[in-house]
Amino acid sequence: MSSREWVYEKFSAFYKDPSYKFPPPTAFSQREYAFLLFKERAMVRHKGFASPTALRSTLRGRIPSDVYHSCAYYENPEAEMDKKGWQGADLVFDIDADHIPTSCGKIHDEWKCTNPDCKVSGGMDGRDITPEVCPACGGVKFEVKTWACEECIDTTRGETRKLLDMLQNDFGFAEHELHTYFSGHRGYHIHVENQAVQSLDTMARKEIVDYVCGIGLELFDKKRKKKPKGKKSKTSSRAFSLGDYGWNRRLKIGMSKFIAESTKDDLREIGISKRGVDVLYKSKDAVLHRCIEEERWDTVKGVGFETWMRIAEHVKNREISQIDTVVTTDVHRLIRANGTLHGKTGLLKIEFPVKQLDTFDPFEEAVAFKKGTAQIVVSNAPQFSLRGETFGPYKNQTVTVSTAAAVLLILKGRAKLAEEQH
Numbered sequence: 277m278s279s280r281e282w283v284y285e286k287f288s289a290f291y292k293d294p295s296y297k298f299p300p301p302t303a304f305s306q307r308e309y310a311f312l313l314f315k316e317r318a319m320v321r322h323k324g325f326a327s328p329t330a331l332r333s334t335l336r337g338r339i340p341s342d343v344y345h346s347c348a349y350y351e352n353p354e355a356e357m358d359k360k361g362w363q364g365a366d367l368v369f370d371i372d373a374d375h376i377p378t379s380c381g382k383i384h385d386e387w388k389c390t391n392p393d394c395k396v397s398g399g400m401d402g403r404d405i406t407p408e409v410c411p412a413c414g415g416v417k418f419e420v421k422t423w424a425c426e427e428c429i430d431t432t433r434g435e436t437r438k439l440l441d442m443l444q445n446d447f448g449f450a451e452h453e454l455h456t457y458f459s460g461h462r463g464y465h466i467h468v469e470n471q472a473v474q475s476l477d478t479m480a481r482k483e484i485v486d487y488v489c490g491i492g493l494e495l496f497d498k499k500r501k502k503k504p505k506g507k508k509s510k511t512s513s514r515a516f517s518l519g520d521y522g523w524n525r526r527l528k529i530g531m532s533k534f535i536a537e538s539t540k541d542d543l544r545e546i547g548i549s550k551r552g553v554d555v556l557y558k559s560k561d562a563v564l565h566r567c568i569e570e571e572r573w574d575t576v577k578g579v580g581f582e583t584w585m586r587i588a589e590h591v592k593n594r595e596i597s598q599i600d601t602v603v604t605t606d607v608h609r610l611i612r613a614n615g616t617l618h619g620k621t622g623l624l625k626i627e628f629p630v631k632q633l634d635t636f637d638p639f640e641e642a643v644a645f646k647k648g649t650a651q652i653v654v655s656n657a658p659q660f661s662l663r664g665e666t667f668g669p670y671k672n673q674t675v676t677v678s679t680a681a682a683v684l685l686i687l688k689g690r691a692k693l694a695e696e697q698h
């Protein structure tokens with residue numbers, strides 16, 4: 277049996293298990309469903325189902341590696357795209373380590389030139405980015421190996437936390453309108469289900485994306501920058517005017533925090549002049565109290581407009597949430613279905629309460645294969661944990677591991693079944 281056939285058997289047993297329950301999305305029958313078939317590796321789209329039972333029997337019959345449904349609601353989910361009768365869509369966010377630079381990426385992510393005479397390889401930084409051409413042979417095809425480690429998940433969790441804070445405190449969505457999921461791979465999905473967002477078109481969703489990403493954000497009030505005629509047009513830090521809501525509040529809190537915690541190096545790093553750094557560092561309390569709290573921005577000599585701009589810019593970049601913008605603006609987007617297996621990991625996309633973002637452990641809760649073991653030959657893999665058991669690091673060795681670990685390593689291209697090697 278090949279390793280992939282073995283994994284197929286596991287996926288098959290999972291969906292055929294009589295106790296398997298597919299958690300249906302709201303407005304179940306108005307969604308388009310799509311499957312990537314495991315054996316055929318082909319995408320089947322434009323499916324509609326009258327009931328979750330009907331969908332489950334398709335899952336059992338066809339065994340997909342990945343299951344998706346539309347964020348949109350349609351009159352006729354099975355019709356061609358322009359005849360579906362779009363009736364609205366949830367507002368969906370995807371936060372994925374593939375799009376966020378992480379320091380761990382250098383350790384566990386790798387590209388390899390597929391030219392058989394070359395096979396040069398190199399590291400990545402967490403983002404799904406390979407060189408455009410192979411530096412050795414000029415080839416343009418690469419095999420990419422990524423990994424999802426605790427640090428990747430911590431990074432995406434942090435971005436998710438910022439997003440949830442914006443959705444609740446700036447946009448005013450109630451907790452019960454927000455659905456949070458581990459994606460089954462390297463991040464989180466947030467679905468907003470609320471009448472007010474359903475009818476938003478792509479442009480309106482782009483505005484929300486811009487807000488979340490801090491695009492086009494004015495860091496100070498331009499109107500107040502203008503000087504009456506005849507006066508010197510020197511920009512004054514009086515130009516700042518931060519209020520108590522939205523991005524203004526975020527900047528204010530963020531700037532206080534940054535200044536309170538910063539070392540001289542932190543301040544130098546963001547480009548503040550030597551004098552500015554000295555003054556800021558010496559008069560932290562005055563700066564925090566008088567300038568930020570009381571908004572008397574120009575009351576500490578030596579901390580002027582330039583300095584405030586640099587701090588605000590730095591804080592903005594820390595406070596934005598690094599979402600995959602394309603997902604949010606696409607009103608026909610297919611998104612992985614809750615309660616189904618991810619074809620790159622064998623882990624589940626799984627929902628958890630918004631409040632449990634910090635305590636929910638995907639490497640515990642998203643494990644689908646809880647029984648059995650397998651003997652595999654691992655080429656290389658970093659150390660990881662599943663359901664409290666620690667594995668690796670491995671380098672060219674034969675080991676017996678839990679089914680979940682074997683499925684993950686095989687799907688990640690890091691291992692083969694031992695029997696396949698013979």
Ligand SMILES: [Zn+2]
Nearest residue numbers: 389394410413
């Ligand atoms: Zn090459």
Ligand SMILES: [Zn+2]
Nearest residue numbers: 380425427428
């Ligand atoms: Zn990582």
